[in-house]
Amino acid sequence: MYSLAEENYIKSIYHLQQEAGKEVSTNAIAESMETKPSSVTDMVQKLAEKKILSYRKYKGVQLTEEGRIIAANVIRKHRLWEVFLVDKLKFHWDEVHEIAEQLEHVHSEELINRLDKFLGNPAFDPHGDPIPDAKGNFKNTEKKLLSELKKKQSGVCVGVKETSTEYLQYLDKKKITIGTKISVLGKEFFDGSMIIQVGRDQFFISQKIAENLYIQTA
Amino acid sequence: MYSLAEENYIKSIYHLQQEAGKEVSTNAIAESMETKPSSVTDMVQKLAEKKILSYRKYKGVQLTEEGRIIAANVIRKHRLWEVFLVDKLKFHWDEVHEIAEQLEHVHSEELINRLDKFLGNPAFDPHGDPIPDAKGNFKNTEKKLLSELKKKQSGVCVGVKETSTEYLQYLDKKKITIGTKISVLGKEFFDGSMIIQVGRDQFFISQKIAENLYIQTA
DNA sequence: TTTTATTTTTAGCTTAGACTAAAAATAAAA
DNA sequence: TTTTATTTTTAGTCTAAGCTAAAAATAAAA
Structure with missing residues (x-):
């Protein structure tokens, strides 16, 4: 089980890797998480120990397969909750991000599987982003x-x-x-x-x- | 905004006060939270500073009006989420407690108001416990x-x-x-x-x- | 009312996570 | 290829929340 802070780092690194490809720099992570580079170094070293990412001093980081799966799962939860908020609770699509940021850290596989089913196994979130399956696979539509x-x-x-x-x-x-x-x-x-x-x-x-x-x- | 740890203390103290009435002892809190009395003393002193409870050394604590409202709100969230889990996600009533323990700490008034409405403004949770309103008022049925x-x-x-x-x-x-x-x-x-x-x-x-x-x- | 037992508090240490300031490495410019 | 600028890391602090062990207060028993 990963802490809230760890999950947020993993998620951010995943997103940065999507944009930038390959290795992600300490500064980039710090900026996207609104924290300081020194804090990033600390966390990144901890995550490297746990084999969630590979880290070469001064060279940046890259998620391992395990890291990618964790990230995809957090993203899956975030996006499913967004669907819930918009479809069921009638929130507006520009109001749901912050709340989903909190909900995405609730730990329970059973919960997320049932939520998925309850929502009708949606493929996209309210912003049009794809929702990965439980194993972390995205279906990619070419947009x-x-x-x-x-x-x-x-x-x-x-x-x-x-x-x-x-x-x-x-x-x-x-x-x-x-x-x-x-x-x-x-x-x-x-x-x-x-x-x-x-x-x-x-x-x-x-x-x-x-x-x-x-x-x-x- | 209160931390997860603070909210859990406040909730526990509230429940203990319901059972025991009046002042709640350090040991009782420690036991109910599965922590050590010394940790309780620390937290209780912090919460006393914040005027969430009144604390007299060696004599125990009592929630203030503010503390009671915070507790009732956490309990309201817990119970509403339990209703969601059972009514909507078809969980069994003996499976929902742990998940609700996490969900109860999601901060968003709007969320909980919409959830309440979505669930049809339920008066009781799946265990038959009353759900307080947003101001912390319970309707008490004599059971x-x-x-x-x-x-x-x-x-x-x-x-x-x-x-x-x-x-x-x-x-x-x-x-x-x-x-x-x-x-x-x-x-x-x-x-x-x-x-x-x-x-x-x-x-x-x-x-x-x-x-x-x-x-x-x- | 002493003595003993229990409860509570204090003092000091630990861990996670963040921060600042300084040092070290890398990259860019002259 | 030096010099300069930028990035990254290290070293040392800080806070929240926990812990242990010892001291202090209160309650119970003799």
């Missing part, structure tokens, strides 16, 4: 960023990259949610901004907006 | 112990005093659960044992069984 679409292309919103409240509220205001169809009417090469169509509305979005929205094209 | 009933009296099971797995499994085996009607057919003065009727079955129970079952008489 693009909206910013990668060209003029006249269209697709369906399947998730977000950025999950800040500000961003999610922006999407809300524009009536963009999981499943919303989006068409690119025009695209400016200079700054990557776009004119898009959502429902009956057409409006301008900046590149920053476009590169944080995942789209599944038909 | 008796089965052992207090006389020959030929009968009533409905509304809860248990003892919550060990062994006891709950015994009740299960005998098909006694919340709502089960029980009639006392005979009672032995010498040892407090009884012959009771449950459904179509009649059987013998010891005083130990009888004095841990709460009954509501008509």
